Amino acid sequence: xxxxxxxxxxxKQGLYLHVPFCARQCDFCNxxxxxxxxxxxxxxxxGIADELDSEPPPATVDTMFWGGGTPGLLSPTDLxxxxxxxxSRLAKPPAEWTIEMAPAxxxxxxxxxxxxxxxxxxxxGVQSFQEPLLERLGRVHSLSRIYKAYEILRQCGADNxxxxxxxxxxxxxxxxxxxxxAEAIRLGPEHISTYCLTFEEDTALxxxxxxxxxxATAPADEADYYLQTWAQLEAAxxxxxxxxxxxxxxxxxxHNLDTWAMQEWAGYGPSASGQQGQLxxxxxxSLEEWLAGLKAGKPAYADTVDLSPGILATDALIFGLxxxxxxxxxxxxxxxxxxxxxxxxxxxxxxxxxxxxGLAKRNGSLIQLTREGRLLADRIGxxxxxxxx
Ligand code: SF4
Numbered sequence: 516x517x518x519x520x521x522x523x524x525x526x527k528q529g530l531y532l533h534v535p536f537c538a539r540q541c542d543f544c545n546x547x548x549x550x551x552x553x554x555x556x557x558x559x560x561x562g563i564a565d566e567l568d569s570e571p572p573p574a575t576v577d578t579m580f581w582g583g584g585t586p587g588l589l590s591p592t593d594l595x596x597x598x599x600x601x602x603s604r605l606a607k608p609p610a611e612w613t614i615e616m617a618p619a620x621x622x623x624x625x626x627x628x629x630x631x632x633x634x635x636x637x638x639x640g641v642q643s644f645q646e647p648l649l650e651r652l653g654r655v656h657s658l659s660r661i662y663k664a665y666e667i668l669r670q671c672g673a674d675n676x677x678x679x680x681x682x683x684x685x686x687x688x689x690x691x692x693x694x695x696x697a698e699a700i701r702l703g704p705e706h707i708s709t710y711c712l713t714f715e716e717d718t719a720l721x722x723x724x725x726x727x728x729x730x731a732t733a734p735a736d737e738a739d740y741y742l743q744t745w746a747q748l749e750a751a752x753x754x755x756x757x758x759x760x761x762x763x764x765x766x767x768x769x770h771n772l773d774t775w776a777m778q779e780w781a782g783y784g785p786s787a788s789g790q791q792g793q794l795x796x797x798x799x800x801s802l803e804e805w806l807a808g809l810k811a812g813k814p815a816y817a818d819t820v821d822l823s824p825g826i827l828a829t830d831a832l833i834f835g836l837x838x839x840x841x842x843x844x845x846x847x848x849x850x851x852x853x854x855x856x857x858x859x860x861x862x863x864x865x866x867x868x869x870x871x872x873g874l875a876k877r878n879g880s881l882i883q884l885t886r887e888g889r890l891l892a893d894r895i896g897x898x899x900x901x902x903x904x
Contacts, residue, residue: 527773529780530572530579530609532563532601533787534586535802538619542653542719543681543712547786547800548584556593558806563783564600565809571604572781578770579609587620591628598632601783608633611769613677615640618656621664626671636768637668638677638708644698645691648684651729653719665702675766677706682740683732684712685724689739696744700751705766709744709759711737738890745886757838758892775834777827786817795820824851825858829903832862833896836875841883861902869895 536551536559549555579601589597602608613636614629621639629637639661643649646658656664668676678699682692699707714721714731723729732740745755753761757775760768774780774790782789785805788797799805799815808815820826828851835842844866853859866882869875874888874895884892 527577527778528573528575529770529773529778530576531780531782531787531789532581533784534581534583534589535785536583536588537585538588538655545715545718546584549802551588555802556589559802560593560597562806562809563597566783567600567604574606576605576609578611578773580770581614583615585617585620586614587616587625591624594625594628595632611635613638613768613770618661618664621667623667623671626668626673630672636675636677637673638679639664640679642679642681643684644695648687651684651686652681676704677708678704679708679710681710681712682744683737685729685731689743692740693743693747696747706762706768707748707753711740741890755839758889775838777831793822795822825903827851828853829899833899836884836895837892839883841881843881845880858903862899865898865902
């Protein structure tokens with residue numbers, strides 16, 4: 516056992532499970548997913564059981580996240596068998612268990628089943644409260660479906676709900692975005708995530724952009740959306756804890772915080788990513804390839820990275836700085852054996868330049884981005900990556 520693995524024993528453990536089915540592809544999304552057939556769902560559920568057998572999760576998992584795809588597309592019976600398959604291999608249910616639900620898939624039976632099984636947190640992809648913008652994004656749900664789904668979640672007793680919203684959608688104005696935020700606040704979920712629309716290659720939206728049928732929001736204007744979001748949510752007592760994430764006290768998503776802090780998590784299912792010991796991996800994207808790997812007893816990966824302390828240190832800094840709590844540089848240097856290294860000294864110089872430019876503030880060994888710095892978090896991340904390569 517090397518030193519990094521020894522230290523890994525003290526790390527938080529997460530479990531991510533990817534459900535690769537969606538009713539149809541949204542126009543902005545390039546995640547791997549497909550419309551489910553009965554036979555494929557059964558193969559997937561059996562595949563997860565096989566994968567858990569061949570690569571068991573740690574006995575104690577602090578957090579679990581089921582994403583996709585649309586996990587909520589599965590029937591209550593299928594959700595139950597999938598959950599039992601995972602839970603039977605854990606010493607106890609995780610303290611936080613999030614499942615992503617598309618509004619169109621929410622019904623009482625499903626939510627009651629999930630709560631009974633131990634789900635603690637529901638994340639719903641609302642994206643917008645404006646019907647024309649939902650259509651532009653190619654979402655299958657209508658506005659009324661969003662309200663119905665939210666009502667069902669609350670009626671069934673869900674007490675930790677996240678709503679995902681998207682801004683900088685072609686055709687959206689800052690005023691419409693303010694209205695979306697106001698509507699989310701009025702509903703009163705415990706958590707709100709806000710994402711700036713990106714045009715992923717080969718998506719329907721990207722093709723329309725290429726053909727000149729729609730216009731992207733100018734990067735300079737995107738800052739106005741961020742600032743509006745931060746001001747409006749803060750005024751409504753949603754504390755920002757990461758560039759895109761806001762929560763009522765005690766309701767931040769622990770699974771994501773642990774991931775950004777470079778703790779460990781096991782990933783199951785097609786295209787799931789994981790990070791354990793010295794390996795970071797993404798499993799094969801397609802259901803066929805993933806199943807074939809399982810049948811052959813040889814897990815199929817789309818990508819693997821041998822982790823070094825340098826990679827982990829860099830990523831912990833990049834993702835840590837995106838969080839409002841920032842990074843304690845002394846603890847960071849100790850954890851990743853960075854004390855006195857050339858990389859630590861380069862990063863220290865870079866961080867000093869950030870503080871001089873008003874993009875970060877330093878309090879002893881704690882470094883946090885300022886509001887201006889958070890606006891440039893992506894660029895700062897790229898610069899840190901360049902320094903370390
Ligand atoms: S955005 Fe969500 S629901 Fe839409 S295609 Fe992507 S994974 Fe499926």
